[in-house]
Amino acid sequence: MLRKHVLLLFILLLFPVLALAQNNDLFDYSYTDLELSITNKFEANPVASDYYLDYVSAELSWFPREDYRQEVESISTEPRADFTEDVGFLFEWLQPSRTSFRIEEESRIIAYNEFRKLRKKIDFPIIDLDPLYSEYLEPQEMIDINEDIIRTAAGIVQGEDDLYRAVYKLAQWVEINVEYDLSTITSEAVQKSSWVLDNKRGVCDEITSLFISLCRSLGIPARFVTGISYSNINLQNDGWGPHGWAEVYFPEVGWVPFDVTYKELGFIDATHIKLKTSLDAKETSINYATKGRNTEIKTGKLEFDVNVVKHGFKVKPLVELSAEVIEEEVSFGSYNLLILDVKNLHSYYVTTRITLANVKELDLLSGNSQAVLLAPGEEKKLYWMIKVSPKLESGYIYTFPLKLVGSRGEEAEISFRASKQWKIYSKDYMGLYILSEQPEEDPYSKNVLVTCTADKDKIYLKEKVELRCVLDNKGNQTLARLSICLNDECSTTKITAGKTVRYVYTKKFETLGVKTLVFRAQNELVEKSYYSIIEIQDKPLLDVEDLSFPDSISYDDLSNIKFFVKKKSNTKPSNVKIRLEHKLMHEEWDVPNLERDYQFTVMLRGDSMHLNKNDFEIIVTYEDEQGNTYKVQEEFSINLNKPSFTQRIMIWLNSLDHKINDWISNI
Template sequence: MARRALLLMVLLLVPVLVASQDEALFDYHALDLEMLITNRFELVASSSGFYANSVSALISWYPRDDYRQEAEYISTVPEADFEDGKGFFFEWQKPSKTSFLIEQSSRIKAKNEIQKITGKVEFPIEELDPYYSDYLVPMEIIDINDDIRSLASSLAKGEDDLYGVVFNLALWVQENVEYDLSTITADASQKASWVLKNRKGVCDEITSLFISLCRSLGIPARFVTGISYSNVNLQNDGWGPHGWAEVYFPGYGWVPFDVTYKELGYLDAAHIKLKDSLDAKEVSVNYSATGSNLEIKPGLLNASVTVLSHDYLVRPLLGLSAEVVVPETGFGSYNLLIVTVKNPNNYYLATKVALANVKELDIDGSPFKQLLLKPNSEQKVYWLLRVGSRLDSRFIYTFPLRITGERGEQAETRFKAERDGKLYSENYMKLFIEEEQAEQKPYSDFLILNCSASKSKLFLDRPVTINCSIKNMGDRTLRNLEVCLGNDCVSSMLAAGALANYTYSRRFDTIGVKNLVFSAENELVESSYYMVLESQDRPLLEIINITYPKSLSYDAQSQIRFFLKKKSTNAPKNVVVRLQHDFFEERWEIGELSQDYDFTVAIRGDNFRLGQNRFNITASYDDEEGHEYRMREEVFITLDNPTFWQKIMVWLNGLEHKINNWF
């Protein structure tokens, strides 16, 4: 019998997972890549009399530098102006042609690197730099509705570790939303709410839903556009446009999460980041033209990538060990594979492990397991196995079990089965599965929590009213229900079908994004609602560094120069700057003051009054509530020693000014 058993074991080893050559591209630590982006567009006459004064195009796609990617060079044809964060600006003055081709070539080194989060980041994020508040706002595609909020809250239940919450959100999207290129979504980007309802989408839409879930919990997240390699769609040698997400971890920065590729907290080296944005619908090329009777016919943005070289295969980061509950079973019996995954590193690792399929052995559930390991920790994963019941009774079967990690980690074990072997039930094997999840409270699904604030943005030390409600949709009375907004808690009773309202007042003495948690819990239920408020300082600007001559002769010229500086975190709105003199005025409309401005105004002595001339520099602006503010500075310049005839000219100038004002 021993010889026959050995023969069957060798035959059963054949189906173990074998990596293809294409898959090896994902497994290199670093790739040297050459990328060419091209775009052809045309001017089209809309009617007779067509002509063009100028044509321009702004390409916002270009390789970005970050912790895992570096552009060694970027060049364009024709030559273009570059502005960091915006892209390459191409311009043609009085063009004689109507067809335009622009090219951007670059060489990039991309790495398969973990963004190392070495310590626990508390969830919810109670204090967030207001700079990141834009990454919490619902957008056209990355929208947020009650269903998204409810799902996100349920997935975050009981978690106080930000990485754990983000991992749970990503895992749910992976397991519950189908990647489907056959739908209309391949050409038309759908809203995150649509994706949640229909449970299908392409990479952009799957990513949009993940970002929406994050934002609904007060977790900043943004959309990333780039190029990646896929061995599923081999058009263009497998390289094509792709979308993934980045999530902000306070104290660490932006961390990549590619839910479509199941790469959480890292990216393989075959990802090229080209742009990040607030929404998934931002265009990659902006065209403009001046002239008459013309239209722009945009063209597709095409990208091709060549792999120039690579370094070593990624190295194992985890330890794997495997065992089975029983070494021998009978035909038709259950067995349990227990794999211990150990993270010896001082940072979080989200990883996948896979069990190779073995003939005549059924795996209950997916052969893939995805898990999050905290620094210097270990976890167990389980596969429930069942031996085929119709095996040849003449043989003893040996089942080899091989487990692999995504960075080459491996573990092996085996067990035997024969006709007269002992039979083990499914329930018996489940006794060996350690319960690592928190106790579930199914009645929580009948509890609906909601909150709204009188304002989503408020000024420091200004109160905001928060109205919250709890609806008991079940058939049981909830007693000793602890209802809290943060640490402000009361004990309540909520009858079946009842609605309870709670009103709170809050004020904040520090600026930033505030994540408030409204929760309800007793022995039957545990539910939370997350709400984001932004505390702002009042907008403030100042007029500084004013330079001007103390005096000026009648026939001389000079200038007044000054700077407008934003002093607050909150940007002043509807900014209007004026320089006023009795005889003239300069005026500038800025809108929102997001940066400092430098003003230089030419002045001439023949526009002055006799003696001392006063110049008023004023800046008026609004806050988000429509309140108006005004800043003013004065400078005085003396008309220096005018002659008799110059005095007459000054007097006539003043007279003309008065007459004009009368009419």
């Protein structure tokens, strides 16, 4: 009798995704201690022989920023520069004898690989946003917002009431639907968000811009972050180079990082060095200025050098993994289903990515990597549909080990076997185990179009805004018992096939802030929403305060007039003009947008006064965004102390000279 031998074969695993070079370990450390050097060379070149340079400056706005995951140990510049938080470092040269310049900024930073900890659900949409964050909803040159962006964002978050999950869905949608080349990881944005959405491709900064646009269109504040990070794709400069990511504002929590390019959502790794935040993706890092004649600036590139001084331990596991397969024994050509149970071990939201190692002779139908968001303590199931190759050799039993690895080193393993004589399972059969876990989309929603238009996107307190919404049923079914809501204001209606219905709402608000109005149509067939963002402003208000001046002054004395112009409203007064008026003198200042308090100091000369009482007036005019003009006045007087006879003659001559000059200037 011929004895048949059954061989048990273990298939070798291939780890192209998991097998990382040693340098890639930088992504996995709990912190990095980094030395950063930023240098720039530029020239003020003469363009004619009679040139001269009176003044040169370079304003460097890139410097390490303190936040929840980044500590700045030290920072210095060469040459010495003046520093302000709003501007950065200002390098200045007065009457320089050279035309070539070099600046350097050196810093020591500790960057942490940490989540911004959200321990409870924050409601979405943000119905009432602090007006301090309204500017992070405004469309910009590159981060623009159009109707397609508004519709796309609303569709992605349809039915979502958790802010973290809504933002996560937007990031996931961009990651999945927008194609990008990782070799362009340091490229700057040249296309607008609307272009990226239309073309479904873009470089690093452009993808981040689209994500920010989607957030802003839903009333979620978001801003662009520029900095430096490590890449294992682009190994120029030892892998370190400029990079852009996003931060999203969560009420009562703060700014949370989302790097769609690096697939780091709710956190960024310890190779990210944050250098600047901005409203748009195309803001400069350095500005130059000169005073003189016949010279022009030849700019140079910013050069970066990063040295890793030391690093922490590998990051600790975020989640607990447990794996199972539906069938432990299948035939060649059969389907099987791998189910992974993922549990959040922490009291805050976490995101992670689970990767299934490639296995020879197995086809992974949905790719080998899946991302997941988990609320505090939440547990979810992930699924991988697997097909065994039908071309295996009969007479053998194949064992397929399946290894899953989380983004922070978590692991789970399981295996199943395949042999010719065992049962073949269909894809539909395995799909039965997934259906109960996955929510179905409303099948008819694609046939319903919803739009809303407000007559104003910014109004004052108690001012009315009119919102017009259109619901177009383009399908072939009647929408019965259709709930129509604007936030909590609801009614029920029926809309027949092919019919268009219009709704008009008039709203006014008693509190400041950014209000999100959600128009929603919903029944058992459809759920569609449209988000309208209305900013409720106070009228711009400023005042002249802390005015100080001498009661009197002698002819030969010097003194000062000091005062503050202070913003008293949330809204910024614009086109602000400040004038100090006196019969024999005047001073004037212009402030395009009054974002903070300004102090003004005027030197007062006794020999510029006229006899007896001198009347002064401070006049401040400004405008609101609608072009309305406002005026503030403050009057005061200063006496001239008993002048001598000679001084009286000089005062009279000075007054006469002033009148003659005024007369000439008015001719």
